[in-house]
Amino acid sequence: MPRIIVVTSGKGGVGKTTTSASFSSGLAMRGNKTVVIDFDVGLRNLDLIMGCERRVVYDIINVINGEVSLKQALIKDKNCDNLFILPASQTRDKDALNLEGVERILNELKESFDYIVCDSPAGIESGAFTAMYFADEALVVTNPEVSSVRDSDRILGILAAKSKRAVEGQEPIKEHLLVTRYDPKRVEAGEMLSVTDIQEILRIPLIGVIPESESVLLASNSGTPAIHQEKSDVAEAYRDVVARFMGEELPMRFLTAEKAGFFKRIFGGR
Amino acid sequence: MSMISGLLEYLRGDTKKTAVIAKERLQIILAHERAGRGGATPDYLPALQEELLMVIAKYIHVDRELIKVQLEKHGEYEVLELNITLPENAHNS
Numbered sequence: 001m002p003r004i005i006v007v008t009s010g011k012g013g014v015g016k017t018t019t020s021a022s023f024s025s026g027l028a029m030r031g032n033k034t035v036v037i038d039f040d041v042g043l044r045n046l047d048l049i050m051g052c053e054r055r056v057v058y059d060i061i062n063v064i065n066g067e068v069s070l071k072q073a074l075i076k077d078k079n080c081d082n083l084f085i086l087p088a089s090q091t092r093d094k095d096a097l098n099l100e101g102v103e104r105i106l107n108e109l110k111e112s113f114d115y116i117v118c119d120s121p122a123g124i125e126s127g128a129f130t131a132m133y134f135a136d137e138a139l140v141v142t143n144p145e146v147s148s149v150r151d152s153d154r155i156l157g158i159l160a161a162k163s164k165r166a167v168e169g170q171e172p173i174k175e176h177l178l179v180t181r182y183d184p185k186r187v188e189a190g191e192m193l194s195v196t197d198i199q200e201i202l203r204i205p206l207i208g209v210i211p212e213s214e215s216v217l218l219a220s221n222s223g224t225p226a227i228h229q230e231k232s233d234v235a236e237a238y239r240d241v242v243a244r245f246m247g248e249e250l251p252m253r254f255l256t257a258e259k260a261g262f263f264k265r266i267f268g269g270r
Numbered sequence: 271m272s273m274i275s276g277l278l279e280y281l282r283g284d285t286k287k288t289a290v291i292a293k294e295r296l297q298i299i300l301a302h303e304r305a306g307r308g309g310a311t312p313d314y315l316p317a318l319q320e321e322l323l324m325v326i327a328k329y330i331h332v333d334r335e336l337i338k339v340q341l342e343k344h345g346e347y348e349v350l351e352l353n354i355t356l357p358e359n360a361h362n363s
Contacts, residue, residue: 145292146292146295146296149296150296150299150303153300153303153304154303157304161307187289189287190287190288190289190290191288191289192289193289193292193293193296197289197292197293201293201296201297201300
């Protein structure tokens with residue numbers, strides 16, 4: 001049975017698109033037929049993060065309006081064989097994304113894909129609502145920071161009350177907490193909420209912790225999802241997230257500050 | 271944090287870390303907002319707050335901002351919390 005996963009957060013800039021790109025790539029790397037959909041109509045960016053911006057010809061609105069077939073609009077990822085990207089429209093009005101149209105596309109995608117990852121826009125407006133409405137599972141991306149935690153709580157309330165599963169009284173959306181931009185050093189100094197604090201407040205199961213890292217910017221600069229970066233904590237953390245999502249039990253990593261080695265202490269560097 | 275301000279903080283015994291403050295603030299505001307979802311907040315709350323304010327204002331000159339009425343859920347109980355910060359010269363008026 002294909003699964004629809006929404007990557008959501010409420011607050012902007014916490015790492016939804018970074019997560020959507022790496023998470024969908026990770027699923028595909030494990031042999032799952034995966035499609036990732038950008039729901040941020042008017043402000044599309046998933047194409048840039050995936051490095052396929054120059055190959056975008058048609059978008060989700062073209063498909064909804066019946067101007068092109070789904071096959072024509074899907075872009076094959078350059079790094080993974082099993083991964084396709086469905087871009088958002090850059091020019092249209094966000095109201096063009098209606099529930100009926102989206103449901104039709106999702107049903108068609110379900111015929112050929114195992115996982116459908118929906119990259120939600122920020123906010124709680126129609127775009128975010130449409131992205132989460134049909135979800136079976138949700139990755140709630142949260143930064144260890146008060147406004148992000150509050151917005152995540154708000155989103156959890158919406159998932160529990162307004163999603164299709166909630167409205168139709170089905171089994172609720174399976175929620176996963178993903179903490180991103182985590183800085184164990186600052187947590188140990190008492191300057192940042194810890195993962196335990198956030199879990200205690202939001203009360204949903206933790207699927208992973210992505211450490212704050214320079215490699216995320218490097219990845220977006222080059223249009224290669226962070227999960228492909230070599231020797232990067234972020235890439236390993238995202239691979240762990242995908243493994244846990246697939247049912248593997250792995251201990252949490254990157255929760256404690258690395259003690260600086262001798263050379264690092266002498267010569268500095270980061 | 272500089273050494274001097276750190277030392278001052280230590281001497282004042284004022285060592286509450288900001289992460290602890292963040293957690294406490296979140297727990298309070300989210301309890302409030304969660305109660306507000308799903309129509310759990312009774313609609314008489316704003317009116318009650320208004321009337322309480324008027325009664326209090328008859329006796330004490332207080333700033334409106336310093337009065338807070340909150341309804342919190344603790345398990346099965348709901349606690350109506352009324353918080354009034356009195357100004358220093360409240361007794362003279």
